[in-house]
Amino acid sequence: MTSAVDREPGAPSDVDLMLGIQSGDADALSQLYDRYSGIMKALILRIIHNETEADDLLQEVFMEIWNQAKNFSAEKGKPLGWMVTLTRRRAIDALRKKQAYARAEERLQAEPERQPLAWVENATEKDIEAGDTRVLMAKVINSLPEAQQQVIELAFFRGMSQREIAFHTNIPLGTVKTRLELGLKKIYDGLKELRDEL
């Protein structure tokens, strides 16, 4: 899997684009933006739930990709993993700095259909048969028991520690840990299987 999303035949791989950015090629950044800005924005929106702030943060994230590209090493992982790690960290930092937990919570409660389980949107059997990576990945996540999805949602998309999750959900700390471990293992195994197939 040289790229996590579909790309035109002959288009540069993600690693090629990162190497281009490392050598100061702005067009490489432009192509990377076209390829991944939708995914990055979805991730940011998932964390901060505000369209305007998400746009601002998206711009900051790609600027950071440009500035920090020298720290990327293909030996240590894939470009998308590196970008998602960076994006998630920035979004969670922004959420904390603005003390927006309360506001985000209100929005979350106002949008129950998106929380906490709607990680698969528009996932039809047809999409799954078509082998779309997003839908396949979402299918893995959605196959988890609700209780496991809930704790993973809070840990990954809201940056909560096990203790914070236990406090937030009123679930014993040991149960939170077990659910996180089981859920993450299933997702990890699903991801591995998906990669082996591709």
Next chain:
Amino acid sequence: MSFEEFQNCARLYVIGALEPEELQDFEAARKQYGSAAEDFINQCYGLHEAFALSLKPAKASNAIKDKLMSMVRERGQGQSGPRSA
């Protein structure tokens, strides 16, 4: 800590969900298992990819891209690129 326990901790570690008191044992096991541990941790970062890929992409603004590229090109005039940032 067995390697299986280490693997469970590593998956929590990469998403920042390992509690401070668990970190010490995790770091000790990380040292003990050496390159096998590092390889596994790197693979675990794929979890980030999985979560992102499970989301339906959002519409990203062209104006944001234009502004970004303008900033990058402007910056590039005075500098040789991100290496010198």
